[in-house]
Amino acid sequence: FVRENIQNQGRGKGMKKPSFRLPLFVLMGVGLFLGGYYQGTKQDEDSVIERALNQEIEDGTEDAIGTEASTPPSSPRPSQTDQLEDDKRIPKNVENLRELLYRAQSESNPILRYASFAKALENLNDNNLEEVLETFETMPFGFEHMQEYRMLLYAWAQFDPINAIEYCNRRASGMGAGFATAGVLEGWASRDPLQAKAWVERRENAGLDKIYNFGLVRGWASRDLNAASDYVFSLEGGKEVEKLVGILTEEVNKQGFATATNWAESLTEEQFKESAFSSLSKRHSRDNPKKMARWLEAHAEENYAIQAMDNLGKRWSETDPEAAINYFADLPPGKGQEMGIKSVVGNWAKEDPLAAGEWLNEREAGPELDSALSVYASAVSRKDGAAAMEWAISISDEKLQESTIRKVGQEWYRQDKDSVETWLPESGLSQGMQKVIRNPPKKNWWQSISER
Incomplete structure (x- = not known):
């Protein structure tokens, strides 16, 4: 829709932008981590793949493994109630593997639960596999038991990956089986990456090989980072290959920040360099924003650093928006600076809209x-x-x-329909735009939460 009679605001130095007169308020964000490594039912492939690939790189999946602490000698004698609770715990020396796994399944303490599964699966072999699988049959093959199945498939892949893959295809179908198989490949590649690679490259795996590569590269990189890197850089593809570079970056990062940044700078393909920079900025920008800012400053005008600047702005502004905005304001003009300022203002406006508005008013329009x-x-x-x-x-x-007016107008209409109806006839907006504003789409639960 095209504007009809909206007059442009003054856009010179000292432009008087509209002020925002609201009481100071603080909006607390709610972070939800969704997605899953395994999906046990058929879903829309595009959405499932995108969600899984994003989680693989952005969040990663770490096993929560702990040990049960013993009672210190100085601690008081446990009460009868405490003793009853202790009886429910997983015993330290359980001879019966089946009993250990069933008890682990009923354990609500995540530390004890995953520690018990890890203990039970650390010596998985042909002799006890049937007994272990019998207990896993009682657990749904889906997201809610992602960690338990990841441990099982990783351990199984150490001695019989082919049968582990067949098991995945029996328990799930379509994308669900594909994601589970990636878990097998992670374990297989950590032991024998070349055989795992040969299996992925079979003709019958065409299509799903993009998913399988995530398990292959993750396991391979943990064993031989250089060989895994050569494999990734030899692949043809788009976003999925960039995300594989993110896996490599996470592995290099384990060697330290200096090593990781040097490695990222050494990459010659811009798309790979962009992925490495983005991955490192996600990893470090929240806890070490100043260190990340110092490193990125030398790359501020480069296209491969734009997404990294965006990540830095988002994460730094969660804890210190004023320091973040001052950093980006001093950078050379360019897309990196623009995206950084945008990210900071987006978070700052939620926390302190008055301060963010005043900062914008002081800037030269453009x-x-x-x-x-x-x-x-x-x-x-x-x-x-x-x-x-x-x-x-x-x-x-x-x-x-135009897109911002539409979004803002619809949000305003949700809050105060009468005021919008009074404003629209005098707004100068096209009839088409007015109609769109009067019919805002209903927000789903996730949209409502994410906007807080």
Whole structure:
């Protein structure tokens, strides 16, 4: 839809942008980690693949393994109630493997639960496999038992990966079986990467090999990082290969920040370099933002560092938005600076919209600030749609302005229909845009949570 009569706001130095007059408030975010390594039922392939690939790189999956602490000599004698609770715990010396696994399944303490599964599976072999599988049959082959099955398949792959893969195909189908098989390949590649690679490259695995490669590369990199890197860099593909570079980066990062950053800088393919930079910035920007900022500063004007700058802005602004915004404001103009400022303003506006608005008012208007204005207007619209609309109108890029007006207008309409109905006839918006604003889509549960 095209604007009809909206007049452009002043866009020079000292432009008076709309002020945001709301009480100071703090919005607490809720982080939910969704997705899963295994899916036991058929789902839409594109959405499942995207979610799984993103989780593989962005979050990773670490086993929660602990040990049961013994009672110190100085501790008081446990009560009868404590003793009853202790009786439910997994015994330290259980001869019956089946009993150990069944008790582990009923354990609600995650430390004890995963420690018990790890203990039971550390000596998995042909002789006790049938007994172990009998107990696993009682657990659904899905996300809720992802960690337990990952341990089983990794251990099984150490001596019989082919049968482990066949087991995955019996317990699941389609993408679910594919993700489970990737777990087998991780264990297989940690022992014999060349045989695992040969299996992945079989003709019948075409298509699913993109999923299988995630397990293959993860296991291979843990054994031989250089060989795994050569394999990844030899592949043809798009986003999935970039995500494999992210796995390599995570492995290099275990050798230290300096080694990891030197390795990332040494990559010659820009798409691989971008993936490595992005992976490192996700890993370090929240806990060590200043260290990451110092490293990225020398790359601020490079295209391969844009996503890393975006990551740095998002994570640094969660703890110190003013330090983050000052850092990005001092960078040379360019896409890296633009994306960093946008990310900081997006979070800052949720925590302190007044301070973020004042900072924007002090900046010289221009296209490089449009992205920040858009995210600020969107954030403000959840509390004050009228003020947010003024910010949306001040965006100079027509396409971005239009999309922001639509989003802000719909949010405002959800909050205060009568005020929007009064404003729309005088807004200068096209009839088409007005109709869209009057019909905002219903938000799902996840959208409502993620906007807090």
